Amino acid sequence: MNIYDIAMEAGVSPATVSRVVNGNKNVKDETRKKVLKIIEEKKYVPNSLARNLSVGDSQNIAFLAPDIENPFFSKIFHGLLDTANQYGYNVFMYGTNDDLLTEHRILDEIKKEMIKGIVIIPISDKDKGTAERLEKIQKNQIPVVLLDRDICQSDFDGVFSTDYEGACEGVQCLIRAGHKKIAIITGELDTRPGRERFRGYKKALKDADIKQRTEYIVNGMFKEAESYDACKRLMEIDDRPTAIFTSSNLTTLGCLKYLKKNNLKIGRDISLVCFDEIRELQYSDICLTVVDRPIYEMGCAALELLEYNFLMENKMKNERIVKKTNLLKTKLIVRGSEKYVV
Structure with missing residues (x-):
């Protein structure tokens, strides 16, 4: 007990x-x-x-992230911490390592501790095990906020970005530059970001009356090594694409690693538009056109949602307040890597 x-x-x-x-x-x-x-x-x-x-x-808040080494999740954690400090809360970060069994185990352990609230980036939006565990936790008056990734048919509050619109705008940028052979390295399609960014890619092609080609769609799983292999596959196609849209920061890094290893240059051999800024590239000579989003602010917004729930808990007693979803907008930053390769 x-x-x-x-x-x-x-x-x-x-x-x-x-x-x-x-x-x-x-x-x-x-x-x-x-x-x-x-x-x-x-x-x-x-x-x-x-x-x-x-x-x-309790003043303790649990934050579950799929990959604690990914700078994206670290920046979200930074936003959570800064906002939590303003309210006097402690935030503890748990890495699930993109493993559902690990995610389940951590949630089971968290139930035994005095946690005031949970912010989670779930591994899959279709996993019933995680959904059921979070529902039980929330029924015990511990608010849950989803961040970046959703859970299908759930009643949890969430903070997300406009992934669909951002991806669509990124691919449209390539189309305006003259590209028609546009590939995508997708992320996992059982996640909101993977699915929405792929949907944005397809929408941009359809609006431009460009035929979608199966061989130009490769899953990089939002991971660097898998995206390296995905880029390799695309660049070895006989009728290879002239441009690639990468679906995340690690996807972009895997792609860049392959290009460098094979002496392929952006602007000469391939064009790129990427989802998510990679700040470290500002210290290099690589200038990428990116779909940027306020990552730090997403962490801040998630903590603010939890705080709102804490404040409303006594007023609403056991009643569930209306589900709240906060959508933060993406922004296209054009730097030239989208230019058509002749």
């Missing part, structure tokens, strides 16, 4: 159980007796760390 099991059986919030365990007087006598009776019957022994963390209300 843990504090959440006790709360569920007593029909109260985990915070109420915490107050009873810690001797807080702000609990009705009837509720206190009910909780203490269940604790005695179940022989529940509170975790000492959880008790120390739970004096009053």
Whole structure:
């Protein structure tokens, strides 16, 4: 038994159980007796760390990210931390390593700790295991905010970017430059970013009456090594593309690695438009046209959504407030890498 099991059986919030365990007087006598009776019957022994963390209300927020080494997720974490500091919260980052079993295990462990809220970038938007775990957590009055990636048919608040519109604008930039043989290195299509960016690519081609070619669509899985292989496949096609749209920062890095290794140059052998800025490239001679978005601000917005839920918790009691979705806009930055290769 843990504090959440006790709360569920007593029909109260985990915070109420915490107050009873810690001797807080702000609990009705009837509720206190009910909780203490269940604790005695179940022989529940509170975790000492959880008790120390739970004096009053917990100030701890869990952040789950698929890849903690990816600069994109690190910048989101930066936004979360800065905003959390303003409200006096602690943010703990958990790496799921793009593995669903790891994601499930971490969520199961988090349920046993005194966590005030969760921000998560889920691995897949179709995984029932993660969805069910998050629903149980939220029913225990611990708000959940999705970030960057969605969960299908869920009732969670979320912060996302306009991926569809951004990808469409990026591919349109290539079309305006004169390209008709445009390839894409996609991300995972069971994620909102992968699916929406691919949809934007297809929309731009359709609007320009350019036929979509199957051989020009390769999945890089949002990973550097896989995107290296994807770029290799595209560049070895007999009728190879004149331009590639890359779907993420790591996708772009994998593509750049292949081009450099094979002495292929942007503007001579291939044109590129990329999704997400790579700040480190400003120290190189590589100037890429990119679909940029306010990554740091996405982290800030996710924490603000959690804070709103915390403030509304007492006012709304056990009622679920309307789902809130925050969409941050992308912006095309043109630097010349889209130019048509003659």
